[in-house]
Amino acid sequence: MLNERHNFWIAAAAIGVAALMAGCTAPPQTPAASAPQAAPSLVQTRPTLPAQISAADTPLAYRHDAATHLYDKNSDRIFKGILPMFLYAVAVLQVEVDSRGQVTALNWMREPLHAPEVVAEIERTVRQAAPFPAPVKLGSATYIDTWLWDASGRFQLHTLTEGQSWTITGLDQKTASGE
DSSP states (O other): OHHHHHHHHHHHHHHHHHHHHHHTSOOOOOHHHHSOOOOOOOOOOOOOOOSOEEOOOSHHHHHHHHHHHHHHHTGGGBOOSSBOSSOSEEEEEEEEEOTTSOEEEEEEEEOOTTOHHHHHHHHHHHHHHOSOOEETTTSSEEEEEEEEEOTTSOEEEGGGOOOBOOSOTTSOHHHHHTO
16 A cells, blocks of 8 residues: 555656646747847947037137038028128127037027017027037137128128128219219
8 A cells, every 4th residue: 555655646746747847838939939139239329429529729719610610501591702781680699509519598799670580590590500519628618700691581600701892783983972
């Protein structure tokens, strides 16, 4: 009888082990589950750097870099040649730029009150041109430039202007001088 009990427990243990083994097998894989997984990227993401770096060591030198940057971003909107005697608007804007070239503040020094659309367009133009060249030597930069706005909607910046006509076209000099 002892052998029968012993055989019973051995058979029970074998059945239990078989049941455990059956529960541990992996389910059949579907084609989607068997596709190799992409390894995680080891490349660390870095903050984006400004496209350009300014070597300017004075606000005046940075103003030239900023004006050149604005011209590059708006080449189709720059008035080519000598500006006419009468302009639609003249605006003076102070721009503050952080160490990465992002615009942090716009302060109007001379706002053309008769042309609020020009004010809005200048602000939009400056903000869309960001990031400006990073002022690495200055840390941050504040510069002032004068916007010379033609009635056509094209402009020049005083820093890069080609000048302005001081003669009235269509009239001879005698008429213009009052003679």
